[in-house]
């Protein structure tokens with residue numbers, strides 16, 4: 001559904017400068033027709049989740065090849081392929097890492113048989129009080145400070161909003177409020193002094209916390225900027241090329257040019273104050289409903305500067321704007337070579353599917369560093385997971401407070417967010433509790449709206465401990481049963497949803513290994529925290545075990561068997577464990593890549609061309 005952007009041109013070879021702004025699907029079709037004029041290609045520029053792409057639509061095809069970049073759309077297509085019984089070749093890349101997997105209903109695991117890793121989250125206290133890494137400062141700047149100043153005021157926020165003055169007065173004053181008639185420069189300095197000065201002093205007062213850690217240093221505006229500069233920071237009116245909100249930049253107005261330089265504390269302070277001033281001066285209309293966007297230059301400048309000032313306070317190494325943007329936006333730079341390798345593997349697997357060469361299907365992982373001279377790791381597909389709620393009929397269990405949680409919480413946090421359903425329908429026995437759709441009668445819509453805001457135990461057909469709910473998505477043709485168990489209390493840190501969904505295989509414990517695909521390019525992933533059934537955004541990569549040993553062909557394995565023994569060495573070709581595999585060492589050189597040979601299961605090494 002995307003249109004072509006300038007930044008795509010370095011690696012999306014079907015597109016040229018003149019195509020910028022046009023539909024990717026349509027331009028790709030035209031480009032391919034130029035070198036294969038006699039084939040039929042029908043482009044659709046649309047969201048694959050639109051109702052027109054239903055099970056009947058999918059039934060037209062012999063194979064589906066996914067080229068998506070988010071979990072949500074991938075899960076949706078997986079379900080439609082299962083419902084239509086069409087094989088799916090799934091793929092993704094993140095920088096040097098990539099994978100291609102094959103999913104055939106009843107024969108191999110489906111895309112959702114193995115829970116996907118979740119984005120890394122950090123304990124609130126690490127972010128608010130005891131950061132020890134730069135990423136903690138970025139999360140603070142982005143999710144707390146930026147959200148507090150420019151985001152939705154009704155959202156909860158863990159920043160301390162009370163100043164020393166307010167503490168003594170009986171009123172609760174939010175220091176982040178911009179006071180009527182307050183000069184914007186003064187406001188910026190007041191915010192600066194509050195978050196980097198006063199709040200650090202408050203934190204220092206809790207001496208217990210600093211017995212085992214280095215104490216942070218409070219930073220006040222006047223300590224960093226000499227007096228005369230405090231009142232003359234920046235001159236945005238002179239430097240701004242246009243009044244286009246998107247072109248407003250604190251860097252530009254301060255004359256800082258290189259985003260790859262690590263700026264000093266003084267420079268970051270200037271950027272911080274200037275960016276805040278520019279938001280209020282040039283983009284005031286957006287304040288109150290902004291969400292951090294990695295492509296918003298001014299937002300990146302503000303977050304990068306705030307994170308660096310906080311880093312300076314906590315004795316953490318400062319970073320350039322370029323690096324900070326990468327961390328804040330979870331950006332992993334695309335590598336054309338990885339994309340080319342993965343594209344080739346997609347075609348190889350698609351050919352096997354079209355030839356029904358079931359025995360040769362491989363899940364292939366592209367690694368960042370050769371492991372025992374292998375850059376590509378082919379693994380035989382697993383059998384379907386018997387407890388996968390998507391491709392088997394295993395019921396799930398949900399622990400929930402049935403006297404406090406509303407149907408709304410259940411629908412939004414579980415059915416949509418965790419189960420990935422698009423248009424859910426919820427039944428208790430034969431009673432319909434909830435449904436969405438365009439063709440519903442008015443009284444039903446009113447009924448469902450009323451149910452939506454009722455707690456589970458007070459629904460017309462009460463949901464209590466022991467109730468079995470049926471949840472269906474008609475578009476995805478997916479139905480699953482959920483056993484409800486009442487539970488009174490939940491741990492706010494560990495179970496922030498106030499619910500716990502289980503009954504599905506846990507992801508195997510993962511260890512950090514930079515060589516293996518581990519998530520979505522998050523800079524410091526801790527994969528040991530993988531929790532099943534959590535949504536993930538922009539996840540190009542799926543998780544695989546830290547090390548994989550080559551398994552004898554024809555043997556069925558569980559993921560837990562793919563253990564620490566690493567891949568078999570070339571010698572294993574003669575020890576019987578890989579009797580069906582042929583290895584041809586062309587050169588003893590270290591500089592080799594492993595390639596799949598003609599879609600056979602054979603693996604041969606070819607010397608890289610220089």
Ligand SMILES: Nc1ncnc2c1ncn2[C@@H]1O[C@H](COP(=O)(O)OP(=O)(O)OP(=O)(O)O)[C@@H](O)[C@H]1O
Pocket residue numbers: 001002003007008024046047048049067068069070073334
């Ligand atoms: N729900 C969806 N329906 C249809 N297409 C989708 C959906 N979600 C994602 N896509 C498409 O998936 C593709 C993902 O491609 P990819 O991320 O490789 O390219 P990109 O977004 O152009 O590049 P980059 O993310 O590196 O800037 C995009 O073309 C996007 O339009």
Ligand SMILES: [Zn+2]
Pocket residue numbers: 109110111112113114384385388389390391392
């Ligand atoms: Zn499955």
